Structures are given as structure tokens and as C-alpha cells.
Amino acid sequence: MILYLGAFGVFIGILLLLYYLVRRINWLIRALSGKKAARPKLLASLRNLITLVLWIAVFGMIMFFGFFLRAYQAFTLEEPVAEVLVQQVGEDETSRITLIQYVSADSQVTHQFLIKGDQWVLEGDILKWDDWLSFMGLHTRYRLTRIRGRYLRTIDEMKEQPTIYSLVENENHPLWRYLYEYGPELPMVSTVYGNAVFQTSGKEKRFMIYVGLSGFIVRDISPA
Numbered sequence: 554m555i556l557y558l559g560a561f562g563v564f565i566g567i568l569l570l571l572y573y574l575v576r577r578i579n580w581l582i583r584a585l586s587g588k589k590a591a592r593p594k595l596l597a598s599l600r601n602l603i604t605l606v607l608w609i610a611v612f613g614m615i616m617f618f619g620f621f622l623r624a625y626q627a628f629t630l631e632e633p634v635a636e637v638l639v640q641q642v643g644e645d646e647t648s649r650i651t652l653i654q655y656v657s658a659d660s661q662v663t664h665q666f667l668i669k670g671d672q673w674v675l676e677g678d679i680l681k682w683d684d685w686l687s688f689m690g691l692h693t694r695y696r697l698t699r700i701r702g703r704y705l706r707t708i709d710e711m712k713e714q715p716t717i718y719s720l721v722e723n724e725n726h727p728l729w730r731y732l733y734e735y736g737p738e739l740p741m742v743s744t745v746y747g748n749a750v751f752q753t754s755g756k757e758k759r760f761m762i763y764v765g766l767s768g769f770i771v772r773d774i775s776p777a
Contacts, residue, residue, distance in 0.1 A: 556623050559616025566609035573605060627688045631763035631770055635697065637673065639758045646670060648754040652700060654720070669716045670702025671709075674751040678729050679768050680736065681743040687766060695748075695764045698724060703751050
């Protein structure tokens, strides 16, 4: 809103300044051609010019301030997409993971999984738009695809039975398959890639998952 207000003010100021200059040029042409023309008052003319310059300067500062706010909001926006609640189950490395997906502003879907490992992992697909579209307010597109367990040691990853769950009905969705193959060649698309976040299992914790300009972000929101 501030950006548009500043831009409108600058536009009006420039129109008025052009009108001011056209009138002065017309007077000068008439004077040089010997035609009778009312001579503009010097002080009033100078006052009007200073007023117009100040008008453009003030609204120009408002416009650039709005531009800065818009850029800051566009490139730091973090949209909440899910919550992860971790609960320890028994004495082994199994955790009960409750995943709350934000389908829309007023709709949520809840799943529960038993996951083995030192950490839980949430995976998904990311479509990043060109920066100018992000500035205009078009946010990163995403799809959560899997949740699974992860071990800190590679040897454990190799010998332990993996626990992996799908979060989508069609993992080989034709749209995302097309985007992965041709997305970077499409106009307005910066890149398409897979992204994952992981955090500690085994302790009672609560995490919020966001999607930002560069992909998924996980933040610990457990009570202190």
C-alpha cells in the first residue's frame, strides 16, 4: 500500500511538473516570437517549482520505503505448512510422530507415524519462482511427500530397517515429474528441486515447519 501511494504521488508530481514546464516553454516561445504574453511572476513561479520538487522528493522517499518493505516481506516470508509433535515410545529408538499439515488457512490434516531412528525427516518438492515474481508476491510452491526416520551413523542407516511413509497418493505425479524435468526451462521458474528438513527424535518436542524462498525451514517451538 505504501509503495503504491508513493508511486501515485510521484506520478502526479511529475505530471504537474511537466504542466509547469510546458506553460513556461509556451510563454518563452510567445515572448521570442514577439507575441503578447502575460509575464509569470518570478517569486510565485519559483515557489511553485520548489513545491513540485519537494512533492516529488517526499513521495519518492515514500515509494522507496514501500519498495524496501515489500522486498523485505517478499524475501523473508515464511509460510507455515505443518507441525511435528515428537513423543518417545518405550526404551528403544522408536518415536511417535504426529504430523499436522496445513492444507489451507482453515483446514488441517493430522497423521501419526511410528518412526525409528535418531532423527525424523520430512521431505518434499519445491518450485522456486524468479526473484521478480517473488517480489510481486508470488510465493514458493511446495509439496510434502514423505516422512521417515534417520540415523546419525551411516552404518546404522545401512543395517537398520528403514521406516518411511508417503504423504501423497501419487508419488509420481505427472505435473511434478514434468516440473523436475523441464521446470528450469520454463519462463518465470527459477528452479525445481527436492528438499528435506530433519530434527532430533526420542524427546518430547514440538516443531513448526515453514516454507521460505529457498525451501523448508524447521523451528523448535517446544515449551520452555
